[in-house]
Amino acid sequence: MNKYLLDHTLKIRVPIILFVILVTFIVTFYASRAERDGIGYTPDQPIQFSHQLHAGQMEIDCQYCHTGVAKGRQALVPSVNICMNCHTIARKDKPEIIKLTKYYEDGTPIPWKRIHQVPEYAYFNHSVHINRGVECISCHGDIARMEKVGQVKGFTMTACLDCHRNPHENLPYLEKVNQGPENCFACHR
Ligand code: HEC
Ligand code: HEC
Ligand code: HEC
Ligand code: HEC
Numbered sequence: 001m002n003k004y005l006l007d008h009t010l011k012i013r014v015p016i017i018l019f020v021i022l023v024t025f026i027v028t029f030y031a032s033r034a035e036r037d038g039i040g041y042t043p044d045q046p047i048q049f050s051h052q053l054h055a056g057q058m059e060i061d062c063q064y065c066h067t068g069v070a071k072g073r074q075a076l077v078p079s080v081n082i083c084m085n086c087h088t089i090a091r092k093d094k095p096e097i098i099k100l101t102k103y104y105e106d107g108t109p110i111p112w113k114r115i116h117q118v119p120e121y122a123y124f125n126h127s128v129h130i131n132r133g134v135e136c137i138s139c140h141g142d143i144a145r146m147e148k149v150g151q152v153k154g155f156t157m158t159a160c161l162d163c164h165r166n167p168h169e170n171l172p173y174l175e176k177v178n179q180g181p182e183n184c185f186a187c188h189r
């Protein structure tokens with residue numbers, strides 16, 4: 001390689017290459033941020049169950065189906081039996097209800113796709129939040145208006161800590177509320 005070419009490479013091409021790599025990295029980092037946080041994940045479910053219809057229009061209480069929220073870690077997704085409390089009668093002839101009845105008669109659980117999830121090494125518990133008056137909407141958005149459930153809020157460590165540090169701003173409907181824990185062992189046990 002002659003001197004001119006080497007100079008050209010070092011002074012112009014290398015900086016350009018580095019610049020392009022850096023820009024690509026930054027753009028991908030920000031563009032994929034929501035996706036990495038799980039925001040926007042709205043999968044098709046095996047049965048087209050509508051929260052807007054059941055929890056919104058019909059005003060069925062969240063805890064009628066998600067029986068675990070006030071008792072423990074998991075909110076729990078209802079088994080088919082709970083659906084069949086109504087659907088042995090309601091809309092029996094509709095295709096989605098025929099599918100539902102088939103799961104019930106076969107005794108197979110419906111393979112609902114899991115949407116919200118924190119990694120295994122982090123500890124989350126519904127009951128401590130629910131029993132202190134934190135509402136579903138503060139973490140899950142307005143589910144009662146969703147035809148199909150999707151994740152609208154991030155569950156990163158930063159998101160947890162933001163509410164734990166500023167509970168009054170994040171939970172304006174609660175008159176009395178303590179700060180949540182910030183020490184590592186509360187969430188990494
Ligand atoms: C009639 C039963 C029923 C009622 C009432 C109900 N849900 Fe659900 N919920 C389900 C079923 C079934 C699923 C799984 C399928 C889906 O995602 O739509 C689910 C899924 C969810 C999920 C997503 C779970 C995941 O995988 O991350 C959230 C969050 C949720 N419900 C919150 C609520 C809230 C908040 C209310 C009250 C406003 C409510 N639900 C009322 C049956 C119900
Ligand atoms: C408290 C009674 C009740 C429970 C519990 C209930 N449903 Fe329903 N559901 C209804 C009624 C009533 C309708 C019809 C509402 C309408 O169309 O105005 C309906 C409509 C539906 C439809 C739409 C049917 C169609 O095509 O018209 C689906 C799908 C459905 N429910 C699934 C479920 C699933 C899955 C569960 C359990 C997670 C469930 N429902 C629990 C009362 C209930
Ligand atoms: C303080 C925030 C917060 C509140 C309040 C909250 N959730 Fe959750 N929810 C989460 C997190 C975080 C996850 C993921 C948990 C995991 O991976 O173990 C989750 C998961 C779920 C799931 C799916 C997995 C499971 O635990 O069974 C359902 C269903 C659910 N929430 C329903 C509800 C309902 C209904 C309410 C209100 C009664 C509610 N949540 C209130 C943060 C919250
Ligand atoms: C919208 C507000 C809010 C969000 C979001 C939130 N928290 Fe909390 N958290 C609270 C409040 C309020 C308390 C209770 C403070 C008190 O009264 O002691 C609490 C308490 C806790 C506790 C202590 C439980 C105990 O045993 O006392 C843990 C652990 C916890 N949160 C984990 C999490 C994790 C993990 C996340 C994120 C996935 C999260 N929280 C998101 C508001 C929130």
Ligand code: HEC
Pocket residue numbers: 118119122155156157158160161164181182183184185186187188
């Ligand atoms: C309020 C709950 C909470 C507290 C307090 C907390 N964490 Fe986390 N942490 C989480 C959650 C939830 C995740 C998983 C989601 C994510 O990756 O952001 C996480 C992820 C992490 C990770 C994985 C790397 C990453 O960022 O993806 C590390 C390392 C970590 N925490 C260290 C700590 C240390 C050290 C402390 C104490 C200074 C701490 N955490 C306090 C909830 C908490």
